[in-house]
Amino acid sequence: MARNVEFNEEVAIQKAMEVFWKKGYNGASLRDLTDAMQINSSSLYNTIGDKQELFVRCVQHYTDLRKQDWEKRLGSKKAPFAILVDYIHEAVGVIINGEDSCMAVKSAFEVATNDQRIKEILIADNDRAYQFLYNLIKNSMEQGQISTEEDPALLADYFNSTWTGWYESYILHKDPIKIKRMAEYFIKQLSK
Template sequence: MPRQKNFDYDTKLIEARDLFWEKGYNATSLNDLVDTLKINRSSLYLTYGDKHELFLKCLNSYLQLKEKEYKDATNSSEDPIEAIRNVINAVLDVILHDTKTCMFVNSTFELARIDKDVKRMLSKQTLIAVKLVEDLLKKAQENGQLSANTNPKTMAFYMITNVVSIWQTQILFSNETLTRQMADILLNTIVK
């Protein structure tokens, strides 16, 4: 008869996610996971798979959370330009006030070049965010708020990928004024 688990799957997944988020994939050892989750190795393997499988589950959990935040921000206003501003400002708020760097950003630089599964997940999430912003830009174009010469898809890629530059600036220089100025420049790219 199989042993009953004495822990909640989702709670432990969040604890593992937070550990990977804080330390990164490579710096997180199996011992770190066992100690943090307070479950034995066999339970960890039986429930979540190996370290890589667990990381992918944690990254997926994080990406779902971020996707919801992006959707909430894009739905926060009927005005498409205002909705885009809300998205950028929501990210800016996290950049300036969260003590941890975005797990998406960390995973991009740590793993996306060498781990096809991580790259696939991050690419998919980027395309989702791009599509949300692209749809808003198309609406803005339709109602005359955005130049007809602007390619909404290219502009959406530009905006989403440049959010990483804003993270990088804050990480390297811890200069709130400069970070806010970069966000303003990004927002000003959509003005007609």
């Protein structure tokens, strides 16, 4: 009789997510994934399903982590504008110091056009990112740190799409100064 392999599914999903994040969906082999998860392929198929299902679970896990981060930031005692500025600086740090780009951005370009479930997860993530930014911007306006003549919805959409462009720029040019300057310019424009 075959022995059931027990494993911590959350840890396994995290490890698989890291493989997908580094190699992308198409670049990650089943062997890469099962080695990282420390399980065999039959255990993967019996508990999670195929590579596609694993990828869906990993993208969901990634976006859940982002959601938790945003909720934590919104719950802090800092002023909304300070949270926003910290978030922008941290995003720049991730872009220029991280080995891999944002998994959501990678997944959007690699898989979301062909996979409705991935697209739906990424749309929900994008909507949460927008709401996070909108709340910070609107609250910053109420506290007089951003001009009330600005449209918080437009600023949130603008930043949400702009920072994706920063990823692309860094991937192509590997110029950290350029990314930092764009971020500082954006912060300066917000605080006028």
